[in-house]
Amino acid sequence: MSRQANRGTESKKMSSELFTLTYGALVTQLCKDYENDEDVNKQLDKMGYNIGVRLIEDFLARSNVGRCHDFRETADVIAKVAFKMYLGITPSITNWSPAGDEFSLILENNPLVDFVELPDNHSSLIYSNLLCGVLRGALEMVQMAVEAKFVQDTLKGDGVTEIRMRFIRRIEDNLPAGEE
Amino acid sequence: MADEALFLLLHNEMVSGVYKSAEQGEVVSAAKALEENGRCITKLENMGFRVGQGLIERFTKDTARFKDELDIMKFICKDFWTTVFKKQIDNLRTNHQGIYVLQDNKFRLLTQMSAGKQYLEHASKYLAFTCGLIRGGLSNLGIKSIVTAEVSSMPACKFQVMIQKL
Numbered sequence: 446m447s448r449q450a451n452r453g454t455e456s457k458k459m460s461s462e463l464f465t466l467t468y469g470a471l472v473t474q475l476c477k478d479y480e481n482d483e484d485v486n487k488q489l490d491k492m493g494y495n496i497g498v499r500l501i502e503d504f505l506a507r508s509n510v511g512r513c514h515d516f517r518e519t520a521d522v523i524a525k526v527a528f529k530m531y532l533g534i535t536p537s538i539t540n541w542s543p544a545g546d547e548f549s550l551i552l553e554n555n556p557l558v559d560f561v562e563l564p565d566n567h568s569s570l571i572y573s574n575l576l577c578g579v580l581r582g583a584l585e586m587v588q589m590a591v592e593a594k595f596v597q598d599t600l601k602g603d604g605v606t607e608i609r610m611r612f613i614r615r616i617e618d619n620l621p622a623g624e625e
Numbered sequence: 626m627a628d629e630a631l632f633l634l635l636h637n638e639m640v641s642g643v644y645k646s647a648e649q650g651e652v653v654s655a656a657k658a659l660e661e662n663g664r665c666i667t668k669l670e671n672m673g674f675r676v677g678q679g680l681i682e683r684f685t686k687d688t689a690r691f692k693d694e695l696d697i698m699k700f701i702c703k704d705f706w707t708t709v710f711k712k713q714i715d716n717l718r719t720n721h722q723g724i725y726v727l728q729d730n731k732f733r734l735l736t737q738m739s740a741g742k743q744y745l746e747h748a749s750k751y752l753a754f755t756c757g758l759i760r761g762g763l764s765n766l767g768i769k770s771i772v773t774a775e776v777s778s779m780p781a782c783k784f785q786v787m788i789q790k791l
Contacts (some may be wrong), residue, residue, distance in 0.1 A: 446722040463709055464632050466679045470638050470672035478646055496631075503630045531631050560679070 465559050472572060482570040489571070493578020494585075495553060501583040504530070516612050517541075519589070520548050523580070532556050536608075552606040555599065561599050572593050577608065588616040631713065636734060640750050643668050650652035666753045673757020674764070679725050684708065694788065697766050705762060710734075723788035727759075728781070735780035748776040752784075759784060 471492075475485045508526050513519040524536045534556060540549040557573045571577075577593035584591045590613040597607035643665045684705065690695045702714035706729075716728040734751045738744050752774035760772045767787040776782045 461628055463676070463680060464628055464635065466676045467632065467635060467639075467672070469634070469679075470675045471642075473675070474643075474668060474672055488642070492635075492642055495638055495641075496634040499634055500630065531628055533628070623635055 457615040461556060462559070465556055468557055468575065469560060473572075476567065476570070482567055486569075486571045486574045490578040490581075493575035493580075495578075495581035496575070497579035497582025497584075498586055500531075500579060501586045504583065516545060516548075520550075520585070520610070524550060527583075540609075546612040548610055549596070550608040550610065552608070555606045558606075560602055561600060568601075571598070572600050573598070573606070580608070580610065585616065590616055591612050629673035633734070636751075636754060639672065639754065640669065644750065654762070666749065669750070670757035670760070673754040673759075673763070674761035675757075676754075677758040677761025677763075678765045679761075680709070681705070681765045685766070691766070694723075694768065695719070697768065698727075698786070701759060701762060702727060709758065723790065724788040725788075727784040727786065729784075730781045732780050732782045735782060736775070738779060740779045742771070745776065745779065748779065749774065749781070752776070752782060756784065759786060 536550040536552045580593045592611040596609045597603035710733040714727045715730045718726045756772040771787045
């Protein structure tokens with residue numbers, strides 16, 4: 446009876462599984478193509494950056510959020526709007542640095558690692574490193590240079606997944622590189 | 626949820642990533658380039674295969690057993706396609722001897738590209754993953770197949786499934 450009603454949520458879950466599985470296949474392929482994990486991490490970050498640069502446009506068009514006044518507001522938008530919209534989760538924001546230029550995103554469950562176990566020989570692989578690249582790329586397009594990195598990861602046995610974000614500077618003029 | 630955009634962008638990155646890593650090996654002759662292209666297609670196809678296998682397993686766990694081959698193909702065209710590409714296959718044809726042609730008039734992974742002839746030669750890169758997806762899905766339902774794709778005018782495309790009799 447409830448089958449029809451279930452379809453909606455079911456297919457929503459399915460399409461996020463499509464992303465999770467596709468990402469898994471990609472990481473597997475990269476691990477085959479590159480010899481060491483550092484190169485894979487770098488490649489994932491680069492791909493994430495390219496995604497972020499384009500994703501921000503989709504995000505701004507869809508979300509209708511305006512300009513952020515400070516980094517705290519940016520953090521809120523990232524966690525409560527962006528993560529919710531694209532991954533269906535809402536990470537919590539903690540560990541603000543006294544200067545207010547660093548914070549942590551705590552992901553209770555990370556949809557990217559739903560079906561993942563890291564084999565022993567890939568201990569330095571940062572499986573979800575794509576996310577860092579996405580954050581960096583997206584924020585760069587709104588004139589914010591940031592650094593994002595994983596400091597805790599459930600795949601490595603930590604209790605939660607934590608992404609540390611650090612504000613570096615505002616990008617003032619955005620002339621394309623090489624054009625003066 | 627807007628994760629569709631995320632999948633599309635990830636797919637684009639996969640394609641360009643695979644091709645870029647191939648380029649580093651600096652190809653000289655045309656024959657070499659063709660061979661390299663084949664290798665990239667295979668890589669993308671294999672990724673799709675894995676994803677197809679996983680997806681179909683998750684997807685069919687609550688459905689009734691399929692009657693026959695045609696029933697399975699219909700499932701791929703409707704439910705499977707809708708989940709992945711948000712629309713159904715527009716036309717399914719078969720010769721009843723193990724060949725199926727699935728036609729999509731507005732294939733999701735091609736709609737972002739210019740509709741003219743300009744990029745026609747690049748279209749195959751963006752279809753390889755999906756070919757694998759179909760093959761992987763069918764393989765987990767017990768059907769061994771060869772899947773190829775062709776585009777004559779963007780964004781329409783046809784997937785040809787050749788069932789391999791055991």
